[in-house]
Amino acid sequence: MMSADPSPIDLHAVDSLSTVARLLARASDMTWDQAATNPGPALRFLGIGLDLATSLALELLPAGHNVDDPAPVETDPLKLLRAAEELTRLRPIEDFPPGTSQVIAAICDLLSEHAP
Numbered sequence: 001m002m003s004a005d006p007s008p009i010d011l012h013a014v015d016s017l018s019t020v021a022r023l024l025a026r027a028s029d030m031t032w033d034q035a036a037t038n039p040g041p042a043l044r045f046l047g048i049g050l051d052l053a054t055s056l057a058l059e060l061l062p063a064g065h066n067v068d069d070p071a072p073v074e075t076d077p078l079k080l081l082r083a084a085e086e087l088t089r090l091r092p093i094e095d096f097p098p099g100t101s102q103v104i105a106a107i108c109d110l111l112s113e114h115a116p
Contacts, residue, residue, distance in 0.1 A: 009062065009097070010091075010095040010096070012091065012095070013091050013095035013096045013097070014061060014062060014065060014096075014097065016087055016088070016090065016091060016096075017057055017060060017061060017096055017097065017100060017103070018061055018065060018066070018067050018069075019069075019084075019087060020057050020084045020087050020088060020103065020107075021054055021057035021058050021061070021067055022067060022069060022071060022072065023072060023080045023081070023083050023084040023087070024050055024053050024054040024057060024080070024081070024084055024107075025050075025054045025071070026071045026072050026074070026080050027050050027077040027078075027080035027081050027084070028047055028050035028051050028054055028077075029071075030075050030076070030077045030080065031043055031046050031047040031050055031077045032047045034077070035047055042114065045113075045114075046077065046110065046113075046114050049106065049109070049110045049113075049114075050077070050081070050110065052106060053103055053106040053107055053110065056099070056102055056103045056106060057100075057103045059099075060096075060097040060098075060099050060100060060103065061097070062097075078111075078114065078115055081107060081110055081111060081114075081115075082111065082115070084107055085104070085107045085108065085111060088100070088103070088104050088107065
């Protein structure tokens with residue numbers, strides 16, 4: 001018989017994932033701003049990937065979790081992406097909501113495809 005009690009939510013991990021989502025959203029905004037003046041396909045592909053990763057991260061947050069904290073001031077999308085990746089390494093994957101590994105994989109894929 002399965003337990004009715006789900007694993008307790010690690011609020012620190014949820015807050016970290018929320019910050020990852022904000023970093024990704026800011027990186028996406030900055031990428032799309034840059035793509036408006038430099039219409040090459042690389043920026044559009046990065047923007048689409050960032051939008052997807054942001055959506056994945058937001059979907060994993062508990063209902064009602066506040067993600068409206070101020071956006072980071074950094075304007076370099078790749079620095080924001082690296083910061084998001086670094087933040088995911090501060091806690092064991094087991095602390096994060098199930099499915100976070102997909103977000104991490106998306107971040108790592110974007111870094112390997114777009115970082116110099």
